[in-house]
Amino acid sequence: MTNIQDKIGKICPSAQFEEGDILLVIVPDTDWHSLALALRDDADLHFDYLSALIGMDWKDSMGCIYYLNNTATQEMISVKVITTDRENPMLHSVSDIWKVAIFQEREVFDMYGIKFINHPDMRRMFLRNDWVGYPLRKDYDANPELNPIRLTDEENEDDTFSIVEDEKGNIKEVKSKVFGDEEYIVNIGPQHPSTHGVMRFRTSVDGETVKKVDVVSGYIHRGIEKMCESMSYPQTLMFPDRMDYMSAHQNRHCLCMCIEKALGIEVPRRAQVIRVMMDELMRISSHLLSYGCTTMDMGATTAFFYGFREREKVLDIFDKTCGARMSLHYNVIGGVCADLHPDFAKDVKELCKILPSRLKEYHKLYTGNVIAQNRMKKVGVLSHEDAVNYAITGPSGRASGFSCDCRKKHPYSIYNELDFEEVIDNEAHGDSFTRYLLRLKEIEQSVKILEQLVDNIPEGEICAKVPKLIKLPAGHWYQQVEASRGTFGVYIESIGEKTPFRMHFQSPCFNLVGVMDLCCRNHMIADLITIGATLDFVIPDIDR
């Protein structure tokens, strides 16, 4: 760690450092872009993966926190960049260095009004164009008269602007168009059977060929991060279940771990095992759903029902222990909220027994089908480089050869004791077929984990002793887990109150939807649906 610190100090003498479990580098905005370039390109530092970009408002100043990852050594650092100008805050964009920042910075602009210099497309990400104010700012005026419920349609934003800095450092605003006047634009969504939710792709097509995809998001933006700021920590636990509802357990596990880390709570062994088992069951259910939806999006309705038949069994297990099939609310700070149902072990064993044969059936019905192969192979290829640059994690990233499984790379809970493999496509095909196949292979690994644990659930407490009133000490924490669709991160900043000062959820699906344009160009309309299905994003996780 000191090695990195020295190196950064040499590149950027103005940097200040703050030790912690993750090194924090504080950099002035003027040096930030050159340092970022060095951080990515330097052979030793090689921070090629931007795992989180968090907008912040510290009342006297505003800025961003970047979490950077070295994909070779798994070293992580965080960088803080600050501006004190509240009227017209500007930071330098890193979207040319880490492409994932294109969307992430748009979100920060949407919520904080921080404009990013040299960002190609500074539109709002989630909110309407006519929204007044920037909601996550601490001085935001939530007066409903400012933002009444609009009764008119939102105008299509064909105009965009970017802040361009020339070589002399002069800054000017440049207007540009998203689509030309002569382009034929088809709206895929927001009401569309294959967007898996209220998502809208403005698609410029030439005949059947997709020329450009513009992601219009925010139809189910609920302002979760804003709501968290006025809720106590146990109350915030309800939100992760409602983001990626197919990774409810993992997401909530992440938030609980982050709070436990801040409080220094040791979670009992029994609760750890239960949590991991639930995470893996959730992953199985999510991948089964993904299989079903992928096949159905390509027109094979029968395969969809096969996937759902097995998923029902997982949901039944959840139903018995958690009392719910969706929005499970099972993890709590310190452990889990209820003990296992007496049938749990029996049901899990039965599931582990049938799944391998059922997977074989799926392959027989669908994977081997010549139409399915033609529809998926070499469609929507995402190269290894792009996957890292766009921070595509989870099965979609691993299909491109990006080794990014948090359970292996940053082991949490009891994952380092377990015997399982990171399913990864070493040849980095990165096409839809590989993404599809990889999910089915991951189910096998999850079954392997379940089989190891089901007979070894230790007796004991299911929840640690937790104070009645939970107040986090002043500080900030970041925790990641491997959710069903990729790396899910939680950032909490506290100033010692019972509500968080800032809570940020780094969702994998937001990054996934960011590559839609890249993957879909010059493919057919039908391929857009295939690519969307195999990337497997969940809309509430994008919008939050």
Added chain:
Amino acid sequence: MFDFGIVTNWIDSWLESVMPQWAATTIECVLVGVALLLVYALLALFYILYERKLCAWFQCRLGPNRVGPWGLLQVFADMFKILIKELIAIKGTDKFLFALAPYLVIIASMLVFVNLPWGNGLQLADLNIGVFFMIAASSIGVLGILLAGWASNSKYTLIGAMRSGAQMISYELSIGLSILTIVLLSGTMSVSEIVALQANGGWFLFRGHIPAVIAFVIYLIAATAETNRGPFDLPEAEHELTAGYHTEYSGIHFGFFYLAEYLNLFIVSGIASLLFLGGWQPFNIAGLDMFNEVMNYIPSIVWFLLKAFFISFVIIWFKWSFPRVRIDQMLALEWKYLMPIGLFNLVLMALVVVLGWHF
């Protein structure tokens, strides 16, 4: 086998004996029209239930089972619902063409009914170019679909209509070629003669051996495409174009498209059974007299329907097993594979007929 011609001739002569010929012909036309509409509606209802039940079994489900025994009345309830639904007028549509389109589609499928050999002597009109008439009449349907897509003034429907146009025109070639192969074998275009030639178990599928089997397979594939059914349901492509060319339709206008789709399924199955499986001819095996007696005892109309339902079953089976092909793959399949094979097959059949290799 019982000849239904006896019944129809008897009605005809009885009517003519009590009234002038023009009146008798008018009444016969009305009767035939009513019978046709009735059969049309009932068959559509049967097919909806048939497909829903079959697809439920493929998918480990039960299918409709609440209204009536085994859900038998469900389709009637659905039809009634569609009849009383509002026809929503949409801004910016070409009102006349928009309303015309479903009728064109349904008329096209109804016209083909005229020529189907329902049973022994049970045929509305026995044209000497019956097969040709069928191909011609069924081609009108694509006009309706193109019109529907165009008149709706929506991007989804337009893309759906264009896909449909490309698909139907392409696959009509294959259908035409495979039908031509059988016409070559039989030497006639008259439906009744084609059926008569396949008497005593001499179905063309068996008699024409290799070229007939190839033609049958091509016909099945092309017919699936022609009826816009999966894996060739691109014009509707629910997951890409929401509902393709009929996205903007509601009420009975949508119902017409829906009915026409199922009736087209019956029609292509009917034509397949006529050309390849002997129409209403019973299944006979030379030499097994007892067996043939039993087979002949089954009425001819039952034979025809059973064969048609069997072919429909295969086409439904396709739909619920395969994913949808993409537009370029679909066109490649037709123009690069099916049509060349079909042309080659036609030459092969000509050779077989000339050299007398068929049975």
